[in-house]
Amino acid sequence: MSSDLAIDARGLVKRFGDTVAVDGVDLAVPRGAIYGLLGPNGAGKTTTVRMLTTLLRPDGGQAFVDGIDVAADPHGVRTRIGLTGQYAAVEERLTGRENMEFVARLFHMPKSEGRARSVELLERFDLVDAADRVVKGYSGGMRRRLDIAMSLIARPSVLFLDEPTTGLDPRSRLAMWGLIEELEHDGTTVLLTTQYLDEADRLAQRIVVIDHGTVIANGTADELKDQIGGDRMTVQIRHPESRPLALEALAPFCAGEVDVDLDGRTFHFPIRSGDRVVPNVIRALDDAGVDVLDAEVRRPTLDDVFLTLTGRSAADEHEGVAS
Amino acid sequence: MNRVVWALRDSWTEAMRHLRIIPRNIELLIFATIQPIMFVVLFVYVFGGSIDVPGFANYDQFLIPGIFSQSLVFGSAFTGIGIAEDLSKGLVDRLRSLPMARSAVLIGRTVSDLVRNIITFFVMLVVSFWPIGFRFEGSLVEAVLATMLLLLFSYALSWVQALMGLSVGSVEAANSAGFIWMFPLTFVSSAFVDPATMPGWLEPVADANPFTVVTNAARALYNGNPVGNDALVSVLWSVGIIAVFASLSIRKFNRSTVA
Structure with a gap:
């Protein structure tokens, strides 16, 4: 196992009953990189992320996050990752600041450090004015920003962003893209799942295209585009x-x-x-x-890539149109 | 040892997540206070005049410990609803991905509901003393012991509710599933009447009901009467329920994830 990989997954498999949700996925994400996991709804993106973040036990294969085996030492993995899921994982009844300090305590950070780090992140994510308001009144974009700020509190070496802009209005989406790009300067490794081709194109250095639980292509956006002619x-x-x-x-x-x-x-x-x-x-x-x-x-756009690789458009999939 | 300390700390952090909200939600606070007051006042003034219980000169002294007991047990239903609500949101996924004790999510919830129940108890106690005129006929120590037996039993039932909250699919289902069995549990018992007055087939059911045992123990202690085995048996019931349902709940909560 090479230690310069932040995520190293080999042959990951997850079954739910008779359905094989993830069928032998390999991933190799170097430290400090932003990788995109691109695929339509139900392709196995979220299941892959849930296995890498210790929320699901893999049925086959092996995965190392920051050099730690997710199956053998899930607790060790949890000390090094941040996860922002599809549904904003925030406590709506508490204020933004309380949410931050709550997560800091669960990371067992000293109280003063937790406070200072909360202030720092609230500033960075433009939530200072709203910090002492209850999250229930936040907009979708604010919730998502708070969610990511909470994931960053313990300076994770690997950050998992599962569809971070799904459901956001175009302006919040652009703002979110800016924030994700900044993470790269921190040296945080990011695995981003998305069903939006433009998002993967803009943010990810390399894109892993996943469909029906398997990786069907892997490369930079330009490589993928060249691959199809x-x-x-x-x-x-x-x-x-x-x-x-x-x-x-x-x-x-x-x-x-x-x-x-x-x-x-x-x-x-x-x-x-x-x-x-x-x-x-x-x-x-x-x-x-x-x-x-x-x-x-x-x-060619990534949509052309997708169409060529899977025989259907990614846009069709997430509009729910049967092809 | 260190792991236990962290688990307790995490549980308290989780409990505080729920407790901080109580003083903030004024409407909830008002209704949560009115409900126990209503229970005390309605039962005492509606049934109080028409029921005689052998051995009790004053029905209130018989009834009020029963109402305490019932209200606290009803309070345990919040655990199942709260857990179902947490599961329906994304926050639990975050908690599962944190390096915290998994059991803290459930322990924190049950502990916060216990604290909520203690508040409920004090509200009821105040109303029972004035205007109702309820008195501790035994010593203060006996009264404290009685209260602890009631709170321990309601805490045990919180774990039953936790398992139900983890098993049902929605908050609505947790709401109905949490309350429906509370009615037979608390009414087919000695809380309001002497089980001897019930039909012959129902009386042994009421006598065997752990809720009857707990209520009898508390009632005896509040009234300074001999408590017999009831105190010990009620502790055994509570501890047994906690042991079984806490381990089932924690296992269920962890099941789909890497331990």
């Missing part, structure tokens, strides 16, 4: 009736299947790399007598 092109024509002509004209540029939107006149397809694709495509369509409204080339 080159750039993507979107072309929109004026008249849906000219679709056959357009498809014929586009064929030489396509490196894969053409995806047609419901409007019947917007096409998405991967392109072969090459210079001056846009003018060439427009010229080809023009020569075929097709009226072009718009044409653009873009880098």
